[in-house]
Amino acid sequence: MTFASMWADLAPIGRAPSGGYRRFALTREDHTLREWFAGEAAARGLDLVTDRAGNQWAWWGAGDEPGIVIGSHLDSVPDGGAFDGPLGVVSSFAAVDALRAAGFTPARPVAVTNFGDEEGARFGVACAGSRVLTGALPAERAKALTDADGIAMGELVDIGPDPEMLARVGAFVELHVEQGRGLADLDRAVAVGSGIWPHGRWRFDLPGEANHAGTTRLEDRRDPMLGYAQLVLAARAAAAKHDAVATCGKVRVEPNGVNAIPSLVTGWLDARGADEERVRAVVEDLRAIAQEHGGRVTEESWTGLTPFDGSLTGRLATLLDDAPVLATGAGHDAGILAAAGVPTAMLFVRNPTGVSHSPAEWAEEQDCLAGVTALAKVVEELAS
Missing domain, CATH: 3.40.630.10 (Zn peptidases)
Incomplete structure (x- = not known):
């Protein structure tokens, strides 16, 4: 062959x-x-x-x-x-x-x-x-x-x-x-x-409240997508700040309807850097944002x-x-x-x-x- x-x-x-x-x-x-x-x-x-x-x-x-x-x-x-x-x-x-x-x-x-x-x-x-x-x-x-x-x-x-x-x-x-x-x-x-x-993967679970996209006033919404959008932008900024790389490449939305405000958004972060301190610093910056939105951060894998x-x-x-x-x-x-x-x-x-x-x-x-x-x-x- x-x-x-x-x-x-x-x-x-x-x-x-x-x-x-x-x-x-x-x-x-x-x-x-x-x-x-x-x-x-x-x-x-x-x-x-x-x-x-x-x-x-x-x-x-x-x-x-x-x-x-x-x-x-x-x-x-x-x-x-x-x-x-x-x-x-x-x-x-x-x-x-x-x-x-x-x-x-x-x-x-x-x-x-x-x-x-x-x-x-x-x-x-x-x-x-x-x-x-x-x-x-x-x-x-x-x-x-x-x-x-x-x-x-x-x-x-x-x-x-x-x-x-x-x-x-x-x-x-x-x-x-x-x-x-x-x-x-x-x-x-x-x-x-x-x-x-060093590199790892983390899961971010951001809770919200399902509701109608057409009848729910903006001030009455609990939309977890807003928190996730903030996290995505913050991941790029945190990676630049700490001289690392960070990627938000996977997201799951429930109930995942075009005309429904989500009840839960789950996103995944991949973060890597030349040393562990840089990577952990990126994650901690994002953890603080997730907590502001009532979210939970779970480490799914880590390799030093x-x-x-x-x-x-x-x-x-x-x-x-x-x-x-x-x-x-x-x-x-x-x-x-x-x-x-x-x-x-x-x-x-x-x-x-x-x-x-x-x-x-x-x-x-x-x-x-x-x-x-x-x-x-x-x-x-x-x-x-």
Whole structure:
């Protein structure tokens, strides 16, 4: 299988009218993607294992020694791009192919992995598969998470931590499309990741009073949409004030009628920054506004500053011809494994648009192939 043929096989799965993708956890599309992964593993004679958290592992080589794991995820955000996640999985299979074609036999086991529900698009918690695997997300909490239709994850799958599988991971290297313009500005195809900024998600519940849109005087209204609008504007101002980034990208309105004043508005905040203090400052500014409107703020997820293994990062940067080393504000399964004590690194492939989580997300084929070559060199180095 070539990189191009694998990419073509994935292209139609979960394609949305927007040109982006809707590949959500535990859906028909997700099942098709997992079947694709299993088929690629079988075509190469790799040993396919699904852990207790639902993540897939395709092992090359036997032995009790902890192995070198590469891979990423196959799910997407709503109308997301083609490269976020799948580029890492396809590149990992292609790297195995390149090493085999060169006659390389690993001295340590090597695995390609597909982590489940990395984006958290359906159940609201990012990196759910790796979080459950490591115990960072308790299984009972994960099972209680619900989607927009009120379906709980636990109704669809029985999951739990898997310390035995985690112990098989001697090091993890995740290749990913860059989700910014760092490499485009540097005019380089591949970079090594140094770590992940602190980031979290918060839910704002703002109560109001349902009433008629045409007959209720302005002075008699208790409209929670006004408070939410204030929060959205304040999020931008607070992020600028504290040198962070903040996004209000999801909102739910009840009863959600054009001619009805809402009874409840629930909005979500994503906030990130170079250090925890900046992010927390943004949230506290917004908490004060929510409380003025009788609202409640709930932290749904939090990941602190996550540096990758410094010696591994330096080793890979040197191996890859002094590749640039970049931090990222995007969360990844690599960050969850790093926080669990696994030696971890990342490789980023240039995105000339600088756009991600959008159909405009892109990587040139020659840069993708440069990423495959870099990843193969990394596996050869670490598994020799």
